[in-house]
Amino acid sequence: MAILEIKHVSKFFGGLAANSDVSFEMSEGMIMGLIGPNGAGKTTLFNCITGYYPPSKGEVIFDGRRMNGLQPDAVCKLGMARTWQKVRPLAKMTVVDNVMVGALCRTNSLKKARELAMEQVRVVRLDHRADFLAGGLPIGERKKLEVARVLATQPKLLLLDEVMGGLNPAESEEIIRLILDIRKLGITQMVIEHDMKAIMRISDRIVVLNSGEKLAEGEPQEIVSNPDVIAAYLGSE
Ligand SMILES: Nc1ncnc2c1ncn2[C@@H]1O[C@H](COP(=O)(O)OP(=O)(O)OP(=O)(O)O)[C@@H](O)[C@H]1O
Ligand SMILES: [Mg+2]
16 A cells, blocks of 8 residues: 555645646655755645645545645654754754654653654764754754654654755765665655755655656656656756
8 A cells, every 4th residue: 555645736826836736656665756956846745745735736645544634743643754954953952852852742751752862863873962952063963853853753754855955975975874774664755855866876766846747757767867857857967
């Protein structure tokens, strides 16, 4: 069974179709890459999937259940969590306290939440920073913190919006490792990313958006040799 079904999803802002009749499915445990030019509608699709916006048309089915109309906190409790393109940690709280906020989605016990949070801080390899204030972290570590916060909600499906954006090659490599580690935990992932080398390495399949519409879908090799994708996004380098 598909863990996520996107069925004819459209999202209109006035006259602008940020998403237009987008359909695809994800099977459990896979990594789906979501790519496309700036303004293609990638983040909007994340917002429609995770309850930040209701889709104007179409349906989002997660784990067999219709998500339309559910609020983000309800969606998160059902097992879907997303990161934000622009990371905004709670700057005056420590790393582990930031992650506890995610863990409190699953427990009312502060002690238990702290344990869950520390586990995820270790998964993203920030244990040496656990008691640092989040506001003082460099960007590479903020991005890892963002991933730890969502992992602490114990998702079945994780949606990552440009977690490698603004990182240097060594930092990006660490995030790639992290995404592959998360796959080993059995968590399904959808990953928005502009770095094609990275997306090729991690994705089982890729969906390409352009001007709100699905331009192509397939395995990474099919996508990079697709003339429409090359014309709209990749160029001929
Ligand atoms: N809340 C909003 N109100 C009005 N227009 C919006 C809103 N959110 C997004 N848009 C518009 O929808 C289109 C798609 O934006 P979106 O942020 O989804 O693109 P994206 O593919 O994530 O781009 P990027 O790669 O730059 O992050 C853009 O034209 C954007 O200006
Ligand atoms: Mg975006």
